[in-house]
Amino acid sequence: MESIIDLKGEMSLLTVLVLHSTDMHAISAALEAKRQQASHFLERSPIIIDCQLLGETGLELDFLQLKLQVSKFGLVPVGLRNLWEEAEAKAIAADWALLRPSKQQTIPNTPPVTEVNLTPEQPEAIQRLLVLDRPVRSGQQVYCPYGDIVVLQHTSAGSELLAGGSVHVYGALRGRVLAGVQGDTQARIFCERLEAELIAIAGRYRLLDEIESNLKGQSVMIYLDQEKLKIVPI
Amino acid sequence: MSRIVVVTSGKGGVGKTTTSAAFATGLALKGYKTAVIDFDVGLRNLDLIMGCERRVVYDFINVISGEANIKQALIKDKRSDNLFILPASQTRDKDALTQEGVEKVLKDLAEDGFDFIICDSPAGIERGAALAMHFADDAIIVTNPEVSSVRDSDRILGLLQSRTLKAERGESIREHLLITRYSPTRVASGDMLAMEDILEILAVPLIGVIPESGSVLQASNSGVPVILDKESTAGQAYDDFVRRFLGETVPHRFLEVEKKGLFRRLFGG
Numbered sequence: 001m002e003s004i005i006d007l008k009g010e011m012s013l014l015t016v017l018v019l020h021s022t023d024m025h026a027i028s029a030a031l032e033a034k035r036q037q038a039s040h041f042l043e044r045s046p047i048i049i050d051c052q053l054l055g056e057t058g059l060e061l062d063f064l065q066l067k068l069q070v071s072k073f074g075l076v077p078v079g080l081r082n083l084w085e086e087a088e089a090k091a092i093a094a095d096w097a098l099l100r101p102s103k104q105q106t107i108p109n110t111p112p113v114t115e116v117n118l119t120p121e122q123p124e125a126i127q128r129l130l131v132l133d134r135p136v137r138s139g140q141q142v143y144c145p146y147g148d149i150v151v152l153q154h155t156s157a158g159s160e161l162l163a164g165g166s167v168h169v170y171g172a173l174r175g176r177v178l179a180g181v182q183g184d185t186q187a188r189i190f191c192e193r194l195e196a197e198l199i200a201i202a203g204r205y206r207l208l209d210e211i212e213s214n215l216k217g218q219s220v221m222i223y224l225d226q227e228k229l230k231i232v233p234i
Numbered sequence: 235m236s237r238i239v240v241v242t243s244g245k246g247g248v249g250k251t252t253t254s255a256a257f258a259t260g261l262a263l264k265g266y267k268t269a270v271i272d273f274d275v276g277l278r279n280l281d282l283i284m285g286c287e288r289r290v291v292y293d294f295i296n297v298i299s300g301e302a303n304i305k306q307a308l309i310k311d312k313r314s315d316n317l318f319i320l321p322a323s324q325t326r327d328k329d330a331l332t333q334e335g336v337e338k339v340l341k342d343l344a345e346d347g348f349d350f351i352i353c354d355s356p357a358g359i360e361r362g363a364a365l366a367m368h369f370a371d372d373a374i375i376v377t378n379p380e381v382s383s384v385r386d387s388d389r390i391l392g393l394l395q396s397r398t399l400k401a402e403r404g405e406s407i408r409e410h411l412l413i414t415r416y417s418p419t420r421v422a423s424g425d426m427l428a429m430e431d432i433l434e435i436l437a438v439p440l441i442g443v444i445p446e447s448g449s450v451l452q453a454s455n456s457g458v459p460v461i462l463d464k465e466s467t468a469g470q471a472y473d474d475f476v477r478r479f480l481g482e483t484v485p486h487r488f489l490e491v492e493k494k495g496l497f498r499r500l501f502g503g
Binding site: 132135136138139140141153154156157159160172 | 386387388389391392395396434435437468
């Protein structure tokens, strides 16, 4: 029988809004300032609100207002995370979804650290293409949220490439590579020598630990066929 | 203008201090006024390997905190008039190192007319290592032929490209790869990564390969930089490395398994 729907657990990259204050006017003003900087970035973006930094002051949040304000700026609220336990009932009453806290968030005030920010700081214009002419080293993370990444050298084991679009590596691909991180299922990965640790397109991922040995070290293209990651030699 | 060179690796025990001592001594013997600074605050070793541990009065941290001036702290080497050692502190911890302090010491040395300043980095990627590389013009990346050392060197290369003053100014540090403890026999038997494999992973110009040699340990224990041991393969390889660093073209040696002569094959040995 043909199924009408599928429910799946999936890795997707979402923007997280970390609240430093419960003052709704301040939040609203800060959102407005962000919108001035980069209006396209916020438009229709699903967003998670992180309340880690608020601690028990999370109780003071006006959850209805929060939802309203966030939506007003064109964001689509997905849910709350790391909320003070006693405030949860209040949030649920305002129709918020509560997300399971992520493990790394148990240490307060530690946003994920990016070693190197190879993408430009000011997102005035959306970057469609990021070209790197040096090897991407172990521990480096390269993120191009709305475009393609082209690496003219190799990438090392322990490195990470994240692109909203496709990824091209003109050398050995040894680290992790995630294409279509905003959910673009058309995104593809191309590399001259496949030695990656992990590949992902639009949240569907695969570890290349026990990959078919005939493809290892080959020049390949990786794309999404329905729900499956296909690796083909080129 | 002094040229500042950091000797770094990420992983510990790969031969950074041995290399710093040999490198600084080699440069000094070739006539360049050279200072070598131990950045491993709290675990000083360089003075031992240089054989001057009994002559330490003031150290790097004393200079940074203004308790002594650079001239008082520098120890003149017994073997070369051009060589000076700035030892690390044994009693302080690495928080005593500050960027302003390091910058001032390097500036003082430059004003003193030093041609080369060698910064012997501690292992790891924390403060000491970060400050050792921060002001560098050149980096010698010391790697052993095994996977974890190569991985750590790769990480360090990433930091050299992003966390240094040169990187902040949009320039790049000159990177040189030095492979140490290389044993052609163990490469042939598959126990060690071959030089070609390391170059393939790191993609950095090779400046030297130092063969595994008992004379390195012997030299360390007796406080004589191994480059002064002209008989040993490691000493000769370090000398080649210094000459390459100074711009000479010197072919790489000690990369092949040594063939035993007929006599030794017949009678063993």
